[in-house]
Amino acid sequence: MFDPIAYFFANVLLLLYKFLGNQTVWAIAVLTLLINLLVLPLTLRQQKSSRKMQEFQPEIEKLQKKYAKDKERLSQEQMKLYKEAGINPMAGCLPLLIQMPIWFGLIGAIRYCIPSTPFELFRFSQHIYKWLPGVVGLVPLQSTFLGMDLGQPPNPVQWWSYSLPILVLATSWLQQKLLTPPSVGDDQSQAATMNRQMQVMMPLMFMFFTLQYATGLSIYFIISNVIRLVQYFLVQRSRDGAEEKGKAKAKAKT
Amino acid sequence: MKQSWIQRWPITLVVLSVLLMSVSGCAGGARPMSWTGLTVVDEMVYAPDLEQFRVLNAADGEPVWVFPKSTEDERRGVFYVTPAVDEKHVIVASQVPASGFFSQAKNVVWALERDTGTLLWRFDEAGGQYVEGGVVGGGLFIIGNSDGNVYALDVETGTPRWVFETGHRVWATPLIVSDTVYVGSMDRHLYSLNLSDGQVQWDFSTLGAFASEPAMWNDTLYIGAFDDKLYAVDALTGAERWHFAGENWFWGDVAVHDGTIYATDVNGNVHAVDAETGEQIWHQALDAPLRAGPVLTEDGSQMFVGSENGTLYAMDTSDGFVMWRAENDKAQILSPPVVSGSNVYVALLYGEARIQALHVDNGREIWVHPPAVEAAANE
Numbered sequence: 001m002f003d004p005i006a007y008f009f010a011n012v013l014l015l016l017y018k019f020l021g022n023q024t025v026w027a028i029a030v031l032t033l034l035i036n037l038l039v040l041p042l043t044l045r046q047q048k049s050s051r052k053m054q055e056f057q058p059e060i061e062k063l064q065k066k067y068a069k070d071k072e073r074l075s076q077e078q079m080k081l082y083k084e085a086g087i088n089p090m091a092g093c094l095p096l097l098i099q100m101p102i103w104f105g106l107i108g109a110i111r112y113c114i115p116s117t118p119f120e121l122f123r124f125s126q127h128i129y130k131w132l133p134g135v136v137g138l139v140p141l142q143s144t145f146l147g148m149d150l151g152q153p154p155n156p157v158q159w160w161s162y163s164l165p166i167l168v169l170a171t172s173w174l175q176q177k178l179l180t181p182p183s184v185g186d187d188q189s190q191a192a193t194m195n196r197q198m199q200v201m202m203p204l205m206f207m208f209f210t211l212q213y214a215t216g217l218s219i220y221f222i223i224s225n226v227i228r229l230v231q232y233f234l235v236q237r238s239r240d241g242a243e244e245k246g247k248a249k250a251k252a253k254t
Numbered sequence: 255m256k257q258s259w260i261q262r263w264p265i266t267l268v269v270l271s272v273l274l275m276s277v278s279g280c281a282g283g284a285r286p287m288s289w290t291g292l293t294v295v296d297e298m299v300y301a302p303d304l305e306q307f308r309v310l311n312a313a314d315g316e317p318v319w320v321f322p323k324s325t326e327d328e329r330r331g332v333f334y335v336t337p338a339v340d341e342k343h344v345i346v347a348s349q350v351p352a353s354g355f356f357s358q359a360k361n362v363v364w365a366l367e368r369d370t371g372t373l374l375w376r377f378d379e380a381g382g383q384y385v386e387g388g389v390v391g392g393g394l395f396i397i398g399n400s401d402g403n404v405y406a407l408d409v410e411t412g413t414p415r416w417v418f419e420t421g422h423r424v425w426a427t428p429l430i431v432s433d434t435v436y437v438g439s440m441d442r443h444l445y446s447l448n449l450s451d452g453q454v455q456w457d458f459s460t461l462g463a464f465a466s467e468p469a470m471w472n473d474t475l476y477i478g479a480f481d482d483k484l485y486a487v488d489a490l491t492g493a494e495r496w497h498f499a500g501e502n503w504f505w506g507d508v509a510v511h512d513g514t515i516y517a518t519d520v521n522g523n524v525h526a527v528d529a530e531t532g533e534q535i536w537h538q539a540l541d542a543p544l545r546a547g548p549v550l551t552e553d554g555s556q557m558f559v560g561s562e563n564g565t566l567y568a569m570d571t572s573d574g575f576v577m578w579r580a581e582n583d584k585a586q587i588l589s590p591p592v593v594s595g596s597n598v599y600v601a602l603l604y605g606e607a608r609i610q611a612l613h614v615d616n617g618r619e620i621w622v623h624p625p626a627v628e629a630a631a632n633e
Contacts, residue, residue: 116400117287118385118425118465122545122562122588125480125503125520137461137481140440143422149382149401151423155358157381 002101006108007127009035013113017141018134024141024150025219028110032223035106036231039099043228047235050179052087103224107217114143114151114216143216150216164218165210171225172203178232287349288385288425289545290601291336291589292609299592299599301609301623302333302346307364308623309344309371312594315611315621319371321364331362336387336427336589338395343409344368345395347384359383363397363405365412375412380405382423386467391430392449396437398424404437404445406452416452420445427467427507429475431489436475438464444477444485446492456492460485462503466547471510471529476517478504478547484517484525486532496532500525506547507590511554516571518544518559524574538574540567546590549598551614558598558614560587566600568617580617582607 009031017027036043059081067074082088112124121140128135143151147158154161176199210218286304293300298318299310305325309318322330331350338345343365350360361384363377382400389396394406394415404418421441428437434455435447440463446455462481469476474495475487480503486495500519508517514535515527520543526535542561550557550571559567564582569575585605592599597620600610607622 117383118289122505122520122543125505126543128502130502137442137463137479139480140422140463152382152400157358 002104002108003123005101005105006112007124009105009109010112010124010127011129011132011135013109014128014135014138014141015132017113017138022142024114024143024216025145027141028216028220029223031106031109032220033227035102036224036227039102040231042098043231044235047179047232049088051239052085056081056085056087106220107213110216110220111214113139113141114214115140116151116153116214145215145219148215150219151214153213154211154215154218161215162211164215164222165207168210168218168221168225169203169207171222171229172206173199175225175228175232176202178229286332286334286603287383288334289586289588289603290334290608291387292592292599292601293337293339293387294592294594294599295339297594299609299611300337300339300344300346301601302335302337302348303608303623304332304334306330307333307337307344307346307348307366307371310609310623312597312599312611315609315623315625321366321371321373330364331360335384338388338390339368340390340409342368343374343390343395344371345388345390345409347387347397349383361399363388363395363407363412365395365409377405377407377412377414379414385423385425386427386465389428389430391435392433394449396428396430396435396449398426398428398437398439400425402439402441404428404435404447404452406435406449418445418447418452418454422463425465429468429470431470434489436468436470436489438466438468438477438479440465442479444468444475444487444492446489458485458487458492458494465505467507469508469510469515471513474529476508476510476515476529478506478508478517478519480505482519484508484515484527484532486515486529498525498527498532498534505545509548509550509557511550511571514571516548516550516557518547520544522561524548524559524569526571526574536574538569538576540576545588549590549593551593556614558591558593560589560591560600562586562588564602564605566591566598566612566617568598568614578617580610580612580619582610 013027013031016030020026063077111120115121143149148161206221290302294312297312299312301308306320308320331348333346333348335347345365347363352359360378361380365374367374380399380401384399390409393409395409396406398404400423402420402422404424406415408415420439423440426438428435433449435449438444442459442463444458444464460479460481462479464479466478473489475489478484482500482502484498484504488495501523502519502521504517504519506518508515513529515529517525522540522542522544524538528535542563544561546560548557548559554571557569557571564585566580568577570577582602582605585602587600588603589601596614597611598614602608609623611620
C-alpha cells in the first residue's frame with residue numbers, strides 16, 4: 001500500500017548515502033530531517049492546537065467542578081467550549097494520522113536499503129532510479145553501526161542493541177507528553193481518554209516494533225523523536241520570546 | 255454513569271491483543287527467510303518444504319522420508335535453503351523463530367542421513383540467517399551466512415574447521431573447485447579461499463554486491479553482480495578478463511555451455527554471451543522479473559528460467575526462442591529449477607502446489623506436491 005512512497009524515499013536515501021560518504025546512519029538522519037521539514041506545517045498545527053488546549057485548562061477545570069455529578073452534561077459543555085474556541089480536541093491525533101503514509105513509507109525505505117531478507121531486496125531491485133547519479137551498485141547499504149547490524153532486530157548476542165528500543169520508548173514518551181493536549185483532572189470526555197491512551201500506548205507500540213524489526217528502524221525513530229523535541233522547544237522559545245517582547249512593550253507604554 | 259475499564263481503554267485492549275498475537279506467533283504461519291530450493295540426486299528430490307524437509311521419489315512424487323516426522327515439532331524451524339547432498343549426508347538449514355520478546359531466532363544447519371533422514375548433527379552458532387545453501391567438498395560443508403561469515407564445518411561432525419569473515423552478508427552459495435573455495439559477498443568482493451584453512455588467495459572487487467554462485471569454465475569464473483554487470487575473472491589470479499553490462503542486477507547463477515554464458519538480470523532479460531570475448535550473442539526479454547538464473551539440459555540445447563510471476567519458461571539456447579511456458583497463478587519461482595533426465599523440477603513459493611515436476615519437452619505436468627492440489631485440479 002505504501003510501496004510507491006517507500007521506493008521514492010529509498011532512492012532519496014541511496015542518494016544521501018552516496019553523498020554522505022557511505023554513512024548509513026547519517027543518510028537516515030538527514031532523510032528523517034528532510035521529511036520532518038516536509039511535514040513541519042502539520043507538526044506546527046499540532047503543537048499550536050496543543051498549546052490552545054493548555055490555555056483553556058482553567059475553563060475546563062471550572063466546568064468539571066460545576067458538572068462533577070453529571071458526566072454527560074460535562075461532556076456536552078466541554079464540546080461546546082471547544083467549538084466556541086475553535087479547538088479540535090482530536091488535533092493531537094489527526095496530524096499524526098495524516099503523516100502515517102509518510103512514516104510507513106520511510107520505514108519501508110529503510111527496510112529496502114538495509115534488508116534483512118532477500119525478498120525485500122529483490123522487490124526493490126526493480127524500483128531503483130538508475131538515472132540518479134552514482135546509485136548503481138549501492139544496495140545493500142553498509143549495515144554495521146557501533147557493532148550492531150542495522151538490518152537485524154536487537155538480539156542477546158549484540159546485547160547493547162536493546163538500548164535502542166529503550167531510547168525509542170523514552171523519546172516517544174517525552175514527545176507524546178509534550179505534544180499531546182493535557183487532560184484536566186478527571187476529564188472523562190472521549191477525546192481526553194483517547195489522548196491519555198495515546199500517551200501510554202504509542203511509545204509502547206514504537207518500542208514493540210523496534211524490538212521486532214531491524215535496528216535501523218530504531219535509529220530512525222530516535223532521530224525523528226529528537227528532531228520533534230528540538231522543534232517543540234524552538235517553537236516554545238520563540239513564543240516565550242514574543243510574549244516577553246509584548247509584555248515589555250506594554251510596560252514601556254504605561 | 256461510571257464507565258468500565260474496557261470502555262475507557264478500548265485502544266489499549268486492541269493494541270495489547272495485537273502484541274500478544276504477534277508474540278505468541280498467532281499472527282502468521284511458517285514464513286521462509288529466503289526462497290526454497292530443490293536438489294535432485296539419483297532419482298530423489300530433496301526439498302525443504304517450510305515446516306518439514308522432505309525427500310520425494312523423482313518419478314512420481316511419492317514421499318520417501320520427512321524431517322521432522324511431525325509438523326507439530328516446531329523446534330526444527332522453517333526449512334528453506336537449497337540442500338547439499340553427498341553420498342552419506344543431506345545438509346539443509348532452517349530458522350527456528352524467536353519464542354518471545356528477548357529471545358533470538360536460531361539459524362540452524364542440519365545434517366541428516368541421506369537414506370533415512372536420521373539427524374546426524376546440527377550447527378547453530380551463526381549469528382544471522384542463511385539465504386542460499388552450502389556445498390560439500392574436501393570433507394567440509396561450506397556455507398555463507400547473513401552475519402558476514404563463511405563457515406566451513408566438518409561434514410561428519412558439524413564442528414567448525416575455519417570461519418572466514420567478510421565485510422557484509424554472504425547470501426551466495428560458494429563454489430568448490432579442487433582445493434579452492436570461491437565465494438561472493440555483499441561487501442562487493444569475490445574471494446578465492448584455500449579449502450583447507452580459509453586463507454585468502456585473492457579477492458576481486460567491483461562496485462556491486464555479489465549474491466550468486468560463480469560458474470567455472472576454462473579456468474575462468476563467471477559471476478554477475480548488483481552493479482548490473484556480468485564478470486569474467488581469471489580463476490588463478492582474480493584479474494578481470496571482461497565484463498558485460500546488463501539492464502539491472504545479475505542475481506541468479508550463470509550457466510555455461512560450450513563457450514556460451516547464459517545469464518538473467520532482474521528486469522527479466524535473458525542474455526547469451528560469448529565466454530571468450532564477452533560479446534552478446536542473443537538477448538530475450540521475458541515479461542516478468544527474474545531472480546534465479548537459467549538451468550540447462552545436459553546436452554545444452556534447452557534451458558529453463560523461472561520468474562517472479564510463477565511462470566516457467568523453456569527456451570532454445572541457440573536463439574532464446576520460448577518453446578513453451580508453464581504458468582502458476584499466485585506462485586513465484588525465485589530459485590532455479592532443476593533438470594534431471596526428462597523432467598524439470600520447480601519449487602513454487604506461495605503457491606498451493608509447492609513442488610512441481612514437468613516434462614522438459616512440452617511442460618506437461620507429471621506430478622505436484624502436495625498431492626491434494628493435483629487431486630483437486632483433476633476433479
